[in-house]
Structures are given as structure tokens and as C-alpha cells.
Amino acid sequence: MAIKRPLVIAHRGASAYLPEHTLAGKAMAHAMGADFLEQDVVATRDGALIVFHDLYLDDLTDVAHRFPGRARADGRHYCIDFDLSEIRQLALSERRRAGQDQLRYPGRFPASAGSFSIPTLDEEIRFIQGLNHSTGRSAGIYPEIKSPAWHREHGIDLAAQLLAELGRHGYAGAEDAAIVQCFDGEELRRVRNELGCQLRLIQLLEGGLPSSLELAAIRRYAEGIGPGLRLLVGTGLLKAAHAAGLQVHPWTLRADALPPGFGSLEELIDALCPEEPVDGLFTDFPDRVLVFMNQRFAALS
DSSP: OOOOOOEEEETTTTTTTSOTTOHHHHHHHHHHTOSEEEEEEEEOTTSOEEEOSSSBSTTTBOHHHHSTTOOOTTSOOBGGGSOHHHHTTOOBOSOBOTTSSSBSSTTSSOTTSOOBOOOBHHHHHHHHHHHHHHHSOOOEEEEEEOOHHHHHHTTOOHHHHHHHHHHHTTOOSTTSSBEEEESOHHHHHHHHHTSOOOSEEEEEEOSSOOOHHHHHHHHTTOSEEEEBHHHHTTTSHHHHHHHTTOEEOOBOBOTTSOOTTOOSHHHHHHHHSSSSOOSEEEESOHHHHHHHHHHHHHHHO
């Protein structure tokens, strides 16, 4: 009996090769064959939903140069302090180290090359659906509700707006090609029970290892968990989660930022996919993960 290959989830797109959360990076990940393309979703001051990982703009854009004097007391320029029309004026580039000009991953796309901007969620979904149409290959979307409590403090119900946007694009049911993720368990429970979301939900995890009781509680509102790699390798969490009826989608596989003790991306995948494999993998390198896993799981069929 063939063992099903884990889903390959393009982490912020093909972000090992092009700046994260750019439409170009999503197109590359789609062409590489990724099963799902991730969207981190935050809001602007005028309530527009944009695809951007951080609450603040500094490490990925030229916001300080473009809008001098607009930082908060902590020196950061927050997305929620800018209207969409202002966000559209920013140049997006490869991620820099916090508060520095040095790139976080120096071997990736040069900061001085290319011309990129921040897309809205609507623009990105329409772009991905267009790629699905023109190629005949369907890639799903995998949005994250970023810091919902923060947004609520600023008058924005991010989860409700996100679900409404997904519904407008045809993503509403459990069989649709959309998975919603969030670190905030209370918010995910609200998404399921109060907002009535039928899409698949993934509880993101960091910090301590969850107990069997905590996993059982998560299963009452979510289909799976998304643990950081540290929580999964050699801990028994994979078997415990599967025993609780939860899928497991760990994050994030990077060939240029391997966890201690691993010499290659392929060695890390092997550790994550023993006889009982994970159900999905977030990666900056969807091409390499796909090649290795297709070979590995073909041999097991």
C-alpha cells in the first residue's frame, strides 16, 4: 500500500529564491509544484487586508526613507498606521536582520535587484486562481490570521474580514483548497464556533510540548497542528498528534538555516518522515523538498 506524500506548503512563496510574499515568489512556488501557497495576513489603517508577515514594515521595505517621521516610539513603522494607498508606494525587498542593513539570508535574492510590492489578499488570491486556471494545476491557499488580538485592539476584526474575503473567492467548505492557521487558540475556537468557519483549521504551536489532553482539546476545533521543528524532532509529538486525530504540518524547512545536528535538508526531511510521516511541510525550498519526497515516497509505494 502506497504511503501518501506529505503536502508541500510554500512558506511565504518560493522565499529561498525570491523575496517573501511577492507575487513573483508565489508564481515560482506554483511552477515548482507546491501543493499550497502561504499567506500571512495583516491589516492597514483603512482596513485593507495585505499579504505581509510582520506587523511592522521596517525589515522588508523602504518605509523609513519613504515616510520619515512616521515611526512609533519603538522606532518601528507599523502596517496598521498606514493606508493602503501608502503601502502601495513602498518597495519590497529581501528580508534584512532586525534593525540592520545586512540580509538575514545573504545567499538569497539580492536586495538591490528586482522591483517588488506588497499585494493585497484579494490580489494574491486572484493571481493564484489565475495560475490555477492557466496551468490546469490547482494549488491551494494557506492564510494565517496574524496577531488577531493586536488587530482587535486597533478596531479590526481580522479573522472575520479574512473569512469574508475567502468566501468571496469561493473558499468556504471543508473540501475547498484553503487551510486557515493561527497561533491564537482562543481565536481559532472563535473562528470555528462563533464565526462558523467550515474550512480546515491548523493550530500553530511554539513554546512547550503540548500534552495529550491539550491535543485532544485542539482536535475539538481544529483539523491539525503546525509545530515548530524543535517541537517535533525526537519528541513523540507526531505519534501523539496522530493518535488524537490531528494532522501535523511542521515549520519551517530551510536548507540555509538547518537545526543543529542536521547536515542537509534531505536529512531533516528523513527525520520528519519516519515510518509514520508528517502530513505537510512548510518550506522555503519547495523544489528541493518535492524532488526528495517524490523519490522517497515512490520507493515506499
